[in-house]
Amino acid sequence: MMTTPLLSVRNLTVGFTHYTGTLGLRPRVVPAVEGLELDIDPGEILAVIGASGSGKSLLAHAIVGILPNTATVSGGIDYDGTPLDSARLRRLRGREISFIPQSVNYPDPLMPVGRQVRLTLPRSRAAQLQQALFARYHLDEKVARQYPHELSGGMLRRVLFATGVTETMRLLIADEPTPGLHPAALQEVLSHLRDLADDGAGVLLITHDLIAAAAIADRVAVMRSGRVVTVESSSSFTGRGETLRHEYARRLWRALPRHDFWEGVAP
Ligand SMILES: Nc1ncnc2c1ncn2[C@@H]1O[C@H](COP(=O)(O)OP(=O)(O)OP(=O)(O)O)[C@@H](O)[C@H]1O
Ligand code: NI
Numbered sequence: 001m002m003t004t005p006l007l008s009v010r011n012l013t014v015g016f017t018h019y020t021g022t023l024g025l026r027p028r029v030v031p032a033v034e035g036l037e038l039d040i041d042p043g044e045i046l047a048v049i050g051a052s053g054s055g056k057s058l059l060a061h062a063i064v065g066i067l068p069n070t071a072t073v074s075g076g077i078d079y080d081g082t083p084l085d086s087a088r089l090r091r092l093r094g095r096e097i098s099f100i101p102q103s104v105n106y107p108d109p110l111m112p113v114g115r116q117v118r119l120t121l122p123r124s125r126a127a128q129l130q131q132a133l134f135a136r137y138h139l140d141e142k143v144a145r146q147y148p149h150e151l152s153g154g155m156l157r158r159v160l161f162a163t164g165v166t167e168t169m170r171l172l173i174a175d176e177p178t179p180g181l182h183p184a185a186l187q188e189v190l191s192h193l194r195d196l197a198d199d200g201a202g203v204l205l206i207t208h209d210l211i212a213a214a215a216i217a218d219r220v221a222v223m224r225s226g227r228v229v230t231v232e233s234s235s236s237f238t239g240r241g242e243t244l245r246h247e248y249a250r251r252l253w254r255a256l257p258r259h260d261f262w263e264g265v266a267p
Pocket of ligand 2 (some may be wrong): 056057058102208
């Protein structure tokens with residue numbers, strides 16, 4: 001029996017207009033990601049890996065409807081079997097669909113973290129919901145009044161989850177939630193993601209960390225230059241990657257330092 005995927009990305013292309021010609025007046029749409037096809041089932045973690053600039057964040061932004069309005073988009077995204085248009089997204093975002101943005105300039109360094117969390121919540125119940133979320137993520141209430149630089153990396157990450165993850169969540173899009181974490185905090189975030197999936201959520205985990213992706217995800221989509229070159233079962237990232245379907249995935253796997261080590265000692 002076929003089940004409907006929770007999320008289905010169909011032939012998604014996102015382009016940006018570049019101006020060419022001698023006067024720079026001739027507009028041309030250059031695709032930044034092209035022909036993306038991906039499914040996520042309930043209870044599944046799909047990791048998306050790929051080099052910087054390969055289009056991972058654009059994929060996430062297309063799903064949660066926050067592409068810049070300069071982007072040209074074609075293709076479709078279905079949620080629960082029906083198109084995820086902007087009206088539906090507005091209704092579902094923050095309820096069923098959660099997003100943890102890439103933490104480049106987030107959280108805001110100049111705002112207490114509790115206030116940042118409250119800004120993402122329905123205004124009428126923001127204070128109460130923020131307290132409940134902090135309790136759920138084992139964050140002391142005084143943390144709410146602190147600034148990001150006053151918290152450890154692991155605590156900050158828990159704040160990000162408190163911001164993004166709601167009780168009613170069915171789909172989580174997490175863009176690089178783990179960089180710069182020390183091993184214990186990394187482990188904590190990864191096992192939290194696994195728990196959310198084991199509770200039935202579909203998770204799209206964007207990461208540079210192929211080892212973490214292989215350890216925690218069910219499948220790993222590999223992006224390169226704006227395309228999904230292959231979707232591999234995470235169990236194939238083992239040994240020398242003999243069972244990986246695509247050569248590029250094998251190359252990424254074999255390029256990891258510990259493989260150099262093993263190759264170094266192999267007869
Ligand atoms: N607002 C924009 N205007 C023009 N081009 C853009 C815009 N945003 C992204 N791009 C292009 O799309 C490409 C993919 O960007 P994206 O942020 O998705 O990469 P990424 O895989 O998330 O990289 P990283 O790992 O560094 O976060 C970039 O190389 C860039 O050329
Ligand atoms: Ni990114």
